[in-house]
Amino acid sequence: MHITMQGIHKSFGANRVLTGVDFELKAGEVHALMGENGAGKSTLMNILIGLHQRDQGTIVIDGQETYFANPKEAERSGIAFIHQELNVWPDMTVLDNLFIGKERTSKFGLLNMNEMKALANEQFRKLSVTIPLNREAGECSVGEKQMIEIAKALMTHAKVIVMDEPTAALTEREIQKLFEVIASLKKEGVSIVYISHRMEEIFAICDRITVMRDGKTVDTKAIPDTNFDDVVKKMVGREITDRYPERTSNPGKxxxxxxxxxxxxxxxxxxxxxxxxxxxxxxxxxxxxxxxxxxxxxxxxxxxxxxxxxxxxxxxxxxxxxxxxxxxxxxxxxxxxxxxxxxxxxxxxxxxxxxxxxxxxxxxxxxxxxxxxxxxxxxxxxxxxxxxxxxxxxxxxxxxxxxxxxxxxxxxxxxxxxxxxxxxxxxxxxxxxxxxxxxxxxxxxxxxxxxxxxxxxxxxxxxxxxxxxxxxxxxxxxxxxxxxxxxxxxxxx
CATH class of the missing domain: 3.40.50.300 (P-loop containing nucleotide triphosphate hydrolases)
Known part of the structure; x- marks a missing residue:
């Protein structure tokens, strides 16, 4: 799936969030979308999936001008979004969360629990996840909820997956497993929009990077053609010499x-x-x-x-x-x-x-x-x-x-x-x-x-x-x- 977004504008009341953003996603690429908090990254992707409607600009998908009315419509067309703020129903089981709105039924219209459990277990196996399917989601840690959201998106067989800070609550082992899944999806021609503030991840798994600042596109480059300092400077409009400030420890009682x-x-x-x-x-x-x-x-x-x-x-x-x-x-x-x-x-x-x-x-x-x-x-x-x-x-x-x-x-x-x-x-x-x-x-x-x-x-x-x-x-x-x-x-x- 090839997506081009051009001249996208969006305001919420008097607050101008996007003021002419250009973004292109090629088939089978992992494309990093970076910028400071409030730069408009999530808003741009929410416009793509129809959660918000653009004020002006065009969206072209596989050569056809396309605008989704809502995220469900985007999902049916093959675009899934793993949101940074997790959309887990706490009083439902893990299994129910995985299949909400996508339940599998028998020819008599009854829930096919065995099929759903088999599909869930298979996806969890790929991600090395060991969360009991009958556990209430509200009892899961933030990291476990994140893995549930990732599994849910992967089960849609999407052609495009937007990942907004997918590793923020994961440990190194889970991150490495997710990277393996992303590499596998890429081989299958799936495109990934990867929103993250973790620079090491961007340079490890992405093909191209688009940097946004203050609601505008600053630059798009192939990963081999840029570096950490260049990306940070474009994000914040200034150089940040040290990631961690100097620290003088003087513990007391x-x-x-x-x-x-x-x-x-x-x-x-x-x-x-x-x-x-x-x-x-x-x-x-x-x-x-x-x-x-x-x-x-x-x-x-x-x-x-x-x-x-x-x-x-x-x-x-x-x-x-x-x-x-x-x-x-x-x-x-x-x-x-x-x-x-x-x-x-x-x-x-x-x-x-x-x-x-x-x-x-x-x-x-x-x-x-x-x-x-x-x-x-x-x-x-x-x-x-x-x-x-x-x-x-x-x-x-x-x-x-x-x-x-x-x-x-x-x-x-x-x-x-x-x-x-x-x-x-x-x-x-x-x-x-x-x-x-x-x-x-x-x-x-x-x-x-x-x-x-x-x-x-x-x-x-x-x-x-x-x-x-x-x-x-x-x-x-x-x-x-x-x-x-x-x-x-x-x-x-």
Whole structure:
């Protein structure tokens, strides 16, 4: 399938998102689409599949001018979209999610469960996925939900697949398996539009790259004709000399200590501590128990046994309110369902954790609150026309910045960051890293859970590796390599 999009424009009210974008996808190629958060990448693809309608411009598919009325129509024509924000129905089983709207039936009109299970198991086998088909999707991790979405798209036998940040929640092993699937699809003539902020992936698997900035096409090049620095400069309009800012670690006293913590079926006998001014990286494969440990520390889940100590005192954390009172904040990996109120404004989301400071006598001081929000929008360079913009209308990366912003400036002792740069562009990642450094310079202790090994290596003072619910090892920043971390993550010594 050959697709050409020319002169595409799109505005949402007064917000001009696309202002003349050109994009071409050839049959059987893997084409990277890159740009900063808010550049318009996802909007362009949503126009292709009919989720949004263009204001002007043309779309030609295999020589025929074509405009889809909705995504279902695009899917029937052979175009599938794996969205960055996962569209999983939490109260339905994994199997139901895979076949929703595409159920297999017998000649009598009854659901053919055996056929659906066989097809699902075959697709999961290709992806090396071991999620039980009868599990409720809401019980799956973000990474597992991502694999469900990938499997669902591959089962449509599409001629074009748009992948929007497909590896953001996956581990190195799952990423490599996905790359193998992409190579196989390419041999079959399937075209892939690959939207990602992970530069290493782009240069590893893509044939061409189109860079967008501020709603326009900046350039399209063959991968061998460009390089990392050239792409970054075109994305952000400036050079970024170092991916990870220089870090001076000066840890103080122990601020958080976890002793003999266990939760049945998730983790066992976990012991670690973090000091003021320190960044500890937590690494491990998907399902290793990293996120479950953090959720328990923050009171989202309860401990079966063990103790949590803050500043030398044993604390009882039964819920997030207890954790916040103890000075613990948590940026969840699932920003859509747990980190944000999507129908609230940027301003309302940012002040949710800090309302009392703006209302010393029970009434909110509007000017003080607005000044606080404006400073954070500027500091984190959130792309928006107004703090009154609904969070659901922001790009994924800008939503992530709002999640982080709500924990800043409230006097935290410990900040837990679970996949803090998921779906965030290279420029914004550096801004988040700089913010992490600033927080530790103020004495905040940071626990960072990340599936990106370069990020763990680049930002951590110490690295704790988790394997099957247990801490398999701890590595100093000086000793850490991708090889020894992956050895520990897979159960080696």
């Amino acid at each position: 122990v601020v958080l200590e976890v002793k003999n913590a266990s939760k049945k079926g998730q983790f066992k006998d976990v012991n670690f501590s973090v000091r003021t001014g320190e960044i500890i990286g937590f690494s491990g494969l998907m399902g290793s128990g990293r996120t479950e440990m953090m959720r328990t520390i923050f009171g989202l889940d309860s401990l079966d046994q063990g103790e949590i100590w803050v500043r030398g005192e044993k604390v009882s954390i039964r819920n997030p309110d207890d954790a916040m009172k103890a000075g613990i904040g948590f940026v969840t990996e699932d920003r859509k369902d747990e980190g944000l109120v999507l129908d609230f404004s940027i301003r309302d989301n940012m002040v949710l954790t800090n309302l009392y400071s703006f209302a010393p006598k029970g009434l909110i001081i509007d000017k003080k609150e607005q000044e606080f929000v404006d400073i954070l929008i500027q500091r984190l360079q959130i792309k928006t026309q107004s703090s009154a913009t609904l969070v659901r209308n922001l790009s994924g990366g800008n939503q992530q910045k709002v999640v982080i912003a709500k924990w800043i400036g409230i006097g935290l002792s410990v900040l837990i960051l679970d996949e803090p740069t998921r779906g965030v562009d290279v420029g914004a990642k550096r801004e988040i890293y700089q913010l992490m450094n600033e927080l530790t310079e103020r004495g905040v202790a940071i626990i960072m859970v990340s599936s990106e090994l370069p990020e763990v290596l680049g930002m951590s003072d110490r690295i704790i590796v988790v394997h099957e619910g247990k801490i398999s090892g701890e590595v100093s920043q000086q000793e850490a390599t991708q090889e020894n971390i992956m050895t520990l993550a897979t159960g080696g010594q």
